[in-house]
Amino acid sequence: MIQLLKPDHWKDYELIDCGDFEKLERFGSLILIRPEPQAVWAKKLPDSEWKRLHHIRFKGRSATAGDWVKKDPKAADRWQITYSNPQVAIKFRLGLTSFKHVGIFPEQAVNWDYIAEKVKSFKTPEPKVLNLFAYTGGASLIARAAGADTTHVDSIKQVVTWANENQEISGLSNIRWVVEDALKFVKRELKRGKKYNGIILDPPAYGHGPNGEKWKLEDHIREMMQDVVQLLDPEEHFLILNTYSLGFSSVIVENLITGAFPAVQNLETGELYLQATSGVKLPLGVYGKFFKSK
CATH class of the missing domain: 3.40.50.150 (Vaccinia Virus protein VP39)
Structure with a gap:
């Protein structure tokens, strides 16, 4: 059986595109580019669209660490998003870590x-x-x-x-x-x-x-x-x-x-x-x- 997540009811998250070993994601109001080793295919959207949409991009310095490059220096290092379903609602504090993760x-x-x-x-x-x-x-x-x-x-x-x-x-x-x-x-x-x-x-x-x-x-x-x-x-x-x-x-x-x-x-x-x-x-x-x- 294949389990598919289509986050229609999760307004604070969206996978916009992925390919060429990267993914373009929206967490709340911020759009990030992060490495993704599973994305071995070509991107669906043109590079120009990725460049236009993203706020922050992760660039690796080694296999385990890297730096976040901001288009807008004022972009937040920490921010919050909400997840809810018909039963419950919770919040997450997200952050830019040196190992590409954001906390979720x-x-x-x-x-x-x-x-x-x-x-x-x-x-x-x-x-x-x-x-x-x-x-x-x-x-x-x-x-x-x-x-x-x-x-x-x-x-x-x-x-x-x-x-x-x-x-x-x-x-x-x-x-x-x-x-x-x-x-x-x-x-x-x-x-x-x-x-x-x-x-x-x-x-x-x-x-x-x-x-x-x-x-x-x-x-x-x-x-x-x-x-x-x-x-x-x-x-x-x-x-x-x-x-x-x-x-x-x-x-x-x-x-x-x-x-x-x-x-x-x-x-x-x-x-x-x-x-x-x-x-x-x-x-x-x-x-x-x-x-x-x-």
């Missing part, structure tokens, strides 16, 4: 909608949701706004601080913030006998824990899945696994989930991608998700 992955909006729908449909009062590799907290904010008792885990203190700022401007409170290696946290929760109604995983291809722990997706994801499914409440739950790795397919995700959790119900797998206004589609990872209701 827009394709995850389809997963946010799924989270809000499941949390609100559960019969469990204040269901417990765990967000692993949680970054600046989009899924955490959505879960909390929908009424979940939410735990947010990431190994980088600065992004957890950023997520807390997003909580504050969204008018939310009481998300549990944890700065720790995700696999270590899961193993500790298993020893404590903890259970969650919802678990979200969006692991990177490579990463490091706060104490130098190494994460490599293909080396550690099977162990993570085998552990994390044991944290699911047996009566009512959902789980989302999202991967952004050029070597992973939705079949691999399906095999990981069914191998770790043979009793899975309502499994859905596929590919996430954004539809550009210019007509081209940009693939941005594969996913698997499932749920069980009372």
Whole structure:
């Protein structure tokens, strides 16, 4: 199954065009040009239109870092956008980082909608949701706004601080913030006998824990899945696994989930991608998700 995000109801985000290893995106009132390794085709719009439309462009200095070049020196380094669906509304503080990101992955909006729908449909009062590799907290904010008792885990203190700022401007409170290696946290929760109604995983291809722990997706994801499914409440739950790795397919995700959790119900797998206004589609990872209701 292909999952398509057409952000018609998200007025603060638009993928305008992509190609030649770049993407042209609007976040609120600012239009950015950023690198995109998946965009191996030619741009649909002419270069002159990209130059006319954009406010800020990212230029890499190395494989991992670069600088933002502004057409207007007064353009903001930090700004806010809103995301809403029929269930919830949240806000994000965006910013220009040295590693091309701005603090949000827009394709995850389809997963946010799924989270809000499941949390609100559960019969469990204040269901417990765990967000692993949680970054600046989009899924955490959505879960909390929908009424979940939410735990947010990431190994980088600065992004957890950023997520807390997003909580504050969204008018939310009481998300549990944890700065720790995700696999270590899961193993500790298993020893404590903890259970969650919802678990979200969006692991990177490579990463490091706060104490130098190494994460490599293909080396550690099977162990993570085998552990994390044991944290699911047996009566009512959902789980989302999202991967952004050029070597992973939705079949691999399906095999990981069914191998770790043979009793899975309502499994859905596929590919996430954004539809550009210019007509081209940009693939941005594969996913698997499932749920069980009372």
